[in-house]
Amino acid sequence: MSNLNDRLDSAENKIKEPKFRENRGLGNEVGYYIFDYPAEDELYVRERINYIQKRNENSGDEYKIVIFDLYDIMIEILQNKKYLEKCYSIEQKKGFQKVSSAVANLMKVNSTDGLIVKYIKEHTPDKAIVFITGIGKCYPIIRSHTVLNNLNLVIDKVPVVLFYPGKYDGQELILFNEIKDDNYYRAFKLV
Known part of the structure; x- marks a missing residue:
C-alpha cells in the first residue's frame, strides 16, 4: 500500500502544477492520463480521490476537480429515461x-x-481537471478505451485522468490485471 500512497501523493502534486493544467503533452496533444492501480485497492483509491477533491475545494485554487463515476452516470441516465426497471x-x-x-x-x-x-461535457467547467472513475463497476457495458477515445474528440481544453483498476503500460489496458483490452490507447501514465 505504501507504493500506492506514494503514487497518489505524486499524482496529487503533479495535477497542482500549472504545466499539467495547460493540458498539453510532448507533441502538444490533449492531456489524457491514466492512473492504474491494483483492483483490490479500489475502495482506498476512491477514498483518496474524494480526499483530493475536498482538498481542492478548500484550497482556493483556480481550477476545480470534477469526478465522474461512469457507473453512477449510467444509473442516473437509466433512471431518468425510466429504463432501469426494464433492464x-x-x-x-x-x-x-x-x-x-x-x-x-x-x-x-x-x-x-x-x-x-x-x-x-455538459458538467465540466472551463477551469477543471476531470477525474473518471467507476470503470470496473460498469464493465463490460462501458469500456475505458471507448470512453477515452470519444471524450478525446469533445473534451480538449482540460486534462482528463482515468483511474483504472488494472495495469496500463503506455499502450495496453488490462482491467483487473486479467482482462486485456483489444484496443490500443495512447494516454500518458500519470505516475
Whole structure:
C-alpha cells in the first residue's frame, strides 16, 4: 500500500502544477492520463480521490476537480429515461449479455454524441481537471478505451485522468490485471 500512497501523493502534486493544467503533452496533444492501480485497492483509491477533491475545494485554487463515476452516470441516465426497471426485466428473461447490449445501444457508448460523453461535457467547467472513475463497476457495458477515445474528440481544453483498476503500460489496458483490452490507447501514465 505504501507504493500506492506514494503514487497518489505524486499524482496529487503533479495535477497542482500549472504545466499539467495547460493540458498539453510532448507533441502538444490533449492531456489524457491514466492512473492504474491494483483492483483490490479500489475502495482506498476512491477514498483518496474524494480526499483530493475536498482538498481542492478548500484550497482556493483556480481550477476545480470534477469526478465522474461512469457507473453512477449510467444509473442516473437509466433512471431518468425510466429504463432501469426494464433492464431488470430484460436480464431476468434474456440474460446479462442482452441487457448489456441494450444499455450500450441506449447510451450510444461507441459514439462521440453518446449520453455519457454528453453528460461529462455538459458538467465540466472551463477551469477543471476531470477525474473518471467507476470503470470496473460498469464493465463490460462501458469500456475505458471507448470512453477515452470519444471524450478525446469533445473534451480538449482540460486534462482528463482515468483511474483504472488494472495495469496500463503506455499502450495496453488490462482491467483487473486479467482482462486485456483489444484496443490500443495512447494516454500518458500519470505516475
